[in-house]
Amino acid sequence: MPVGTRTACVARAFRAVLIALAALLLTTPATAAANRIVAVGDLHGDYAAWLDIARNAGVIDARGHWAGGRTTLVQLGDIVDREPNSLQIIRSLQQLQKEAPHAGGKVVVLLGNHEAMNLLGDYRYTTPGEFAAFADKDSPARRDRVYELNQARIEAAYRAKDPSLMPAQIRQAWDAVTPLGWVEHKLAWSPTGELGRWASQNPAVVKINGTLFVHGGISAEYARLSIDEINRRIAVAMANADDSASSILDDPLGPLWYRGLVMTDPDAEAVRTARKLPHLAPDRELETVLSALGARRMVIGHTPDLKGIEILYGGRLARVDTGDSRFYGGPLTWLEIVGGNMIPHTVARSAP
DSSP: OOHHHHHHHHHHHHHHHHHHHHHHHHHHHHHHHHTOEEEEOOOTTOHHHHHHHHHHTTSBOTTSOBOOTTOEEEEOSOOSSSSSOHHHHHHHHHHHHHHGGGGTOEEEEOOOHHHHHHHTTOOTTOOHHHHHTTOOTTHHHHHHHHHHHHHHHHHHHHHHHOTTOOHHHHHHHHHHHSOTTHHHHHHHTSTTSHHHHHHHHSOSEEEETTEEEESSOOOTTGGGSOHHHHHHHHHHHHHTTOOSTTOGGGOTTSTTTOOTTTSOOHHHHHHHHHHTOOOOOHHHHHHHHHHHHTOSEEEEOSSOOTTOOEEEGGGTEEEOOOOOSTTTTOOEEEEEEETTEEEEEEEOOOOO
16 A cells, blocks of 8 residues: 555544544533432422532522533422421422423422422421411401401310400411411412422332432332332322321321331331231342332432431432431532442531
């Protein structure tokens, strides 16, 4: 082969190598981003904590818009209760659910037991600030109207406890436990309300790239069902505000409440005893669940661990509820999953 021809061939081959290398450099980050998952645990009304975590994880920019590219963000539920700014977190997540797909990303918000409690009208942990977030100029008139429509029943309930109470005293007592914004909050969280419908559409369980995500945990009993069937039963119960004793929304073995994979769960064990179900060791139960649902690992929230994110059972279980909310005072954390590797991150908390 003549020298000139040989030189041209070498040059073409070298250019081909450069083109292939450039293509690799350009596509590798995008592929990694597409497989990147960010998991965030229970936030319980602490909007500042959410912003610190989301910015550190690179899923929002300084203005709060989606910046995660092709990342999948999974928030594991319990957005509400304990601190006052739940509605701000919800609005942020709703916005990101709309924005992320335009960049090839996705935002998955799981249903937690506290969202179900709000839909069912269980406000034991709801703060005054959370009700106040729903108040507007018409709230006093709305509250008056609700009282007027239910006055006889309200007065009867109060007098059943103290027959000496006068109407004005009853109204004062009722106002104290029904702050402005309470009516609007209840309407929004009803099964047909805006937030009730949004929460009902969020899944209880998802599987992404071989990883199960669930708020509380999946028991061996519920692993007999498919993920679709679990989510279907949850959606039906939410739509019907099912607070019966047999409801999946309040089942200690159900996905919103189960703690048996990380601690002794007296409520769950009592149910197993009553139903004559087997009691499995956590490691064996986890193996059973993962095998049944075709998963390699599970990520859960619900049970706070103030030491930080824990990776258990040889990487088959991750606990990501680290008490992010100031109510608990735990460390701010998020979990990154890339290529099957789980990487815990801790975030500095911004000054109040």
